Amino acid sequence: MIRALGWVLRRDLLLAFRRRGDVVNALVFFVIVVSLFPLGVGPEASQLRNMAPGVLWVAALLACMLSLARLFAPDHQDGTLEQMLLAGEPLVVLVMGKVIAHWLVSGLPLVLMAPLLGLQFDLPADALAVLCVSLLIGTPLLSLIGAVGAALTLGVRGSGVLVALLVLPLYVPVLIFGAGSVGATAAGTGAEAHLLLLGGFLALALVLAPWASAAALRIAME
Amino acid sequence: MLEARELECTRGERRLFSGLSFRLGAGQLLRVAGANGSGKTSLLRIMCGLLLPSAGELRWRGRPIRAEREEYSRNLVFIGHLNALKDDLTALENLQVAAALGGMPTDAGRMRAALDRFGVAHCAELPTKILSQGQRRRVTLARLALSPAVPLWILDEPFSALDVGAVVELERLLAAHLASAGMVVLTTHQEVQVVAQAEQRIDLDVHTAVLLAA
Secondary structure: OHHHHHHHHHHHHHHHHHOHHHHHHHHHHHHHHHHHHHHHHOOOHHHHHHHHHHHHHHHHHHHHHHOOHHHHHHHHHHOHHHHHHOOOOOHHHHHHHHHHHHHHHHHHHHHHHHHHHHHOOOOOHHHHHHHHHHHHHHHHHHHHHHHHHHHHOOOOOOHHHHHHHHHHHHHHHHHHHHHHHHHHHHHOOOOHHHHHHHHHHHHHHHHHHHHHHHHHHHHHHO | OEEEEEEEEEEOOEEEEEEEEEEEOOOEEEEEEOOOOOOHHHHHHHHHOOOOOOEEEEEEOOEEOOOOHHHHHOOEEEEOOOOOOOOOOEHHHHHHHHHHHOOOOOOHHHHHHHHHHOOOHHHOOOEHHHOOHHHHHHHHHHHHHHOOOOOEEEEEOOOOOOOHHHHHHHHHHHHHHHHOOOEEEEEOOOOOOOOOOEEEEEEHHHHHHHHHHO
8 A cells, every 4th residue: 555655656756857847837826926915015024024924825825726736637637547546556545645746746845935935024033933834734734625626626627716616615724724823923922722723624634635535536537 | 257237327318228237257358349439438437447337236256346446456457548648757657657556566677578568668768758659559558468467357449559560469468368267358449359268249239229229
């Protein structure tokens, strides 16, 4: 089982590496959206500091959603998804491999980039650290929830908009607690509660989302 | 070993076939014939467990295939009309991933030998997007050369896009598989000679005709 997961992970990372442009696109989108805000709103430091958590989190969420279309659709088109459904390993395990690859390729770069962008908003060091931690817990959550949405809308026309409609309501709590944790640090109330709740969501999604995605994929392939 | 009872398939509003029963034992070849749109691919997908029949059931060694999905999947190779190759991976990498998903060893030597059977060993290091249609089909079919021990082969139009040499090679491979008590299900529009101890034929046009008359 671990071997099959490893091969799916390796395959998806290799594909992402060979198609670097797609990966860079989402990251560039993140950087541009976040960087435009200080230019548009003006250079007043206190105002920027207040809106920084929200802006960074919303941009990360949208960047993550941009890449959801590439999670299952290409494999569906060339028939490799069919072969995964017929693999001798549980589909849940293979889906987990794909989600991990998706996070490594489109979630982790956002986490690494965020503190740098946070500097543009004059965030203090402790808030930057919390921002990183909240994204580190939150972006895998975005990938897991997104996988369910991507699997449900597989092969549907106009699936881009549909994914957004399906997935955004589930992204809202992640956004609230993610951005809230950074805001709470800045306000001096401490971020533990927010981060613990995010961690709880992540644990729940780790258990449920791969099963839901696998079931949705089986339905989509019928 | 593979037994179908009263299978029925409905796509949308249209009933493609119903009351389809057969038994496929070791060393037997099952040819599925029928005009375009008569439900050949649907039948094959039902046999793989990708599609749920609207009625009837399939049993593998006496047990419903839905009950032990992974176990059944380990006993079959399915080659659909899509090649299931990733354009950006090399032929070798594609084959390795396929072997890993099938629970088989992935050492490069075995992969190259399989590619060599279909005369595409020289393409092993090339990304499959630059290969011709026929070469891509050969890379896909190399999975069969890897899987002599997998009993059930389900092949949807395996001969399409192949040249004469590859057709002969595939015929030989299928005959060898059948001779060693394997089972083959295939659809094809070409006249191909596959030597089998026992051959069955399902003509979906006949089934459709029965439906229309009823």
